[in-house]
Amino acid sequence: MDTSRLFQPMKLGKVEVAHRIGLAPMSRFRADDDHIPTPLMKEYFSQRTAVPGTLLFTDVNLVSPAAGAVPNAPGIWNKEQIAAWKEIIDEVHRKGCFIFGQIGAFGRLGNPESLEKAGHKLTAPSPIAREGALVPQSMTIEEIKQMVQDFVKAAQNAIEAGFDGVEFDGDNGLLIDQFTQDISNQRNDEYGGSIENRSRFTYEIAKAVADAIGPERVGHRISPWSRFNSMRMKDPIPQFTDVINKLSSIGIAYIHLIEPRIWGDVLVDTSIESLDFAFEAWKGPILIAGGYTPELARKVVEDHGDRDVLVTFGRPFIANPDLIYRVKKGLEFNHYDRPTFYTAQEPRGYIDYPFSSEYSASIESS
Ligand SMILES: Cc1cc2nc3c(=O)[nH]c(=O)nc-3n(C[C@H](O)[C@H](O)[C@H](O)COP(=O)(O)O)c2cc1C
Numbered sequence: 001m002d003t004s005r006l007f008q009p010m011k012l013g014k015v016e017v018a019h020r021i022g023l024a025p026m027s028r029f030r031a032d033d034d035h036i037p038t039p040l041m042k043e044y045f046s047q048r049t050a051v052p053g054t055l056l057f058t059d060v061n062l063v064s065p066a067a068g069a070v071p072n073a074p075g076i077w078n079k080e081q082i083a084a085w086k087e088i089i090d091e092v093h094r095k096g097c098f099i100f101g102q103i104g105a106f107g108r109l110g111n112p113e114s115l116e117k118a119g120h121k122l123t124a125p126s127p128i129a130r131e132g133a134l135v136p137q138s139m140t141i142e143e144i145k146q147m148v149q150d151f152v153k154a155a156q157n158a159i160e161a162g163f164d165g166v167e168f169d170g171d172n173g174l175l176i177d178q179f180t181q182d183i184s185n186q187r188n189d190e191y192g193g194s195i196e197n198r199s200r201f202t203y204e205i206a207k208a209v210a211d212a213i214g215p216e217r218v219g220h221r222i223s224p225w226s227r228f229n230s231m232r233m234k235d236p237i238p239q240f241t242d243v244i245n246k247l248s249s250i251g252i253a254y255i256h257l258i259e260p261r262i263w264g265d266v267l268v269d270t271s272i273e274s275l276d277f278a279f280e281a282w283k284g285p286i287l288i289a290g291g292y293t294p295e296l297a298r299k300v301v302e303d304h305g306d307r308d309v310l311v312t313f314g315r316p317f318i319a320n321p322d323l324i325y326r327v328k329k330g331l332e333f334n335h336y337d338r339p340t341f342y343t344a345q346e347p348r349g350y351i352d353y354p355f356s357s358e359y360s361a362s363i364e365s366s
Contacts, residue, residue: 067150071344
């Protein structure tokens with residue numbers, strides 16, 4: 001039985017989780033063709049509530065039809081989507097767990113054909129393409145202001161659906177990240193050209209959403225060192241320090257960091273890059289992800305004994321619905337099957353990973 005700090009409760013805004021391991025946000029493309037969450041997704045999240053008091057994150061939700069139109073990604077702009085999420089959230093709460101909705105927009109990573117069908121264009125801060133993709137059009141100031149409003153509406157919808165909070169997807173080269181880093185933002189208006197201007201999009205979203213739903217229900221996720229999706233400015237430290245300082249001034253609940261060793265969903269060799277700067281700049285609770293094993297998770301939580309740190313697991317949680325139970329009891333993990341990570345609407349590789357026999361027996365005897 002694991003009695004380490006990993007299994008001590010922790011406060012995150014108004015929520016108190018029972019332990020410090022969570023399900024990382026992961027896009028699995030099991031929503032329907034209208035971006036409505038499905039019963040399959042309810043089953044998936046329900047399975048991952050095996051241990052009460054667990055914090056779950058959803059796939060990134062499109063904030064509006066203009067936010068990328070990525071096929072089978074869930075959305076949170078209409079009544080049907082809110083109602084479908086409510087079913088999932090109610091199930092998670094019934095099992096004694098918590099769930100934050102991740103929200104975001106894809107910018108230059110959007111799907112050009114689906115966007116066109118929905119009457120929208122592929123847009124981004126600047127006409128700079130991700131490697132191998134189409135060149136996006138620059139967003140007008142009007143489009144930027146509209147997108148900020150889309151985030152606010154999505155956050156309000158998320159709260160209406162019953163989510164315990166929302167997290168902005170500011171990582172992995174999505175729209176917020178595209179505004180933040182000079183590698184994808186070469187604007188010379190108030191949204192580009194300086195550190196302060198590149199932080200403006202994040203700040204405006206965070207401030208407006210915090211005003212609308214309360215800062216204690218808001219978190220922000222970043223991957224300052226990742227090269228995934230053609231990202232990574234030369235020196236991310238001053239830029240992301242500024243973002244963190246601005247978020248501190250708003251008083252959001254936490255920041256969620258991705259380790260340098262992970263680019264998107266693959267492990268890479270990075271030895272000199274570190275998140276220490278973020279731990280220095282941000283004084284509140286920190287969530288962290290990227291290549292964690294139970295040992296590394298225990299260590300990071302203990303190493304920052306004076307701070308509240310919660311580790312989110314991605315790929316291992318895909319393959320182990322009872323991951324928390326396995327960590328607690330020191331059980332082996334199932335291996336994940338990468339080819340089914342993103343297979344649209346497929347139950348296979350989504351809800352068919354086995355629970356441990358020990359967990360199943362514990363449920364039968366209780
Ligand atoms: C299938 C898959 C989908 C992902 N989708 C998202 C996403 O929607 N939003 C996000 O912030 N991160 C996303 N990520 C990144 C994970 O949240 C996590 O940071 C990454 O997998 C590293 O953690 P791990 O080593 O425990 O897998 C995704 C990762 C995977 C494997």
